[in-house]
Amino acid sequence: MHIRLQEIPEGDSVVEGTIQFDDPGDDSVRFAQGVRCKAEIHRGGDQVQAKVSFAGDVSLRCSRCLKQISSPIEGSVWLYHGADLNTSTDDEVGLYYNKELDEFDVEEAVRDEVLIEVPMMPLCSIDCTGGEFLRTDEPRVAPEVEGSTPEGDPRWAPLKKLQKKKDQ
Numbered sequence: 001m002h003i004r005l006q007e008i009p010e011g012d013s014v015v016e017g018t019i020q021f022d023d024p025g026d027d028s029v030r031f032a033q034g035v036r037c038k039a040e041i042h043r044g045g046d047q048v049q050a051k052v053s054f055a056g057d058v059s060l061r062c063s064r065c066l067k068q069i070s071s072p073i074e075g076s077v078w079l080y081h082g083a084d085l086n087t088s089t090d091d092e093v094g095l096y097y098n099k100e101l102d103e104f105d106v107e108e109a110v111r112d113e114v115l116i117e118v119p120m121m122p123l124c125s126i127d128c129t130g131g132e133f134l135r136t137d138e139p140r141v142a143p144e145v146e147g148s149t150p151e152g153d154p155r156w157a158p159l160k161k162l163q164k165k166k167d168q
Contacts, residue, residue, distance in 0.1 A: 001037060003050065003104040005081060008043045015039045019054075019107050021114075030059040037110060039079075047082040054110050062124040069124045077113045079104045 035056035055074040
């Protein structure tokens, strides 16, 4: 979704559309029906600012059981063209476009914001214990390290020496 700046009338206007993102190539993040966007635009002379609100459903995999889950996602991003970087008093982060550019690339801005909103470790539920392959009645034991002694892993020896020097 691109907004051509020459086509924006003076004053306030609204542009709506849907962005279909390319498949990332894995099952980590998918958008079944695209992301709905609404750009509320204000043009005053050669300065244009747009608040782009977005919403959609993202399909993710639970990080514990790997079950496919759907999660709503929404947010907004500000786009500025021809504005002075120092005049913004808003706490929201915005994207400032070069005065030579003649359009807003809404897709790129929204994609970045959506990926920030997607949880890094999504869960199907807070009580998810993982798939069957993670469940076992046997206690988990750390693997044996070659050369380990009852005093501990030999790889920690240099740090223990430093600790002893520090304590002295």
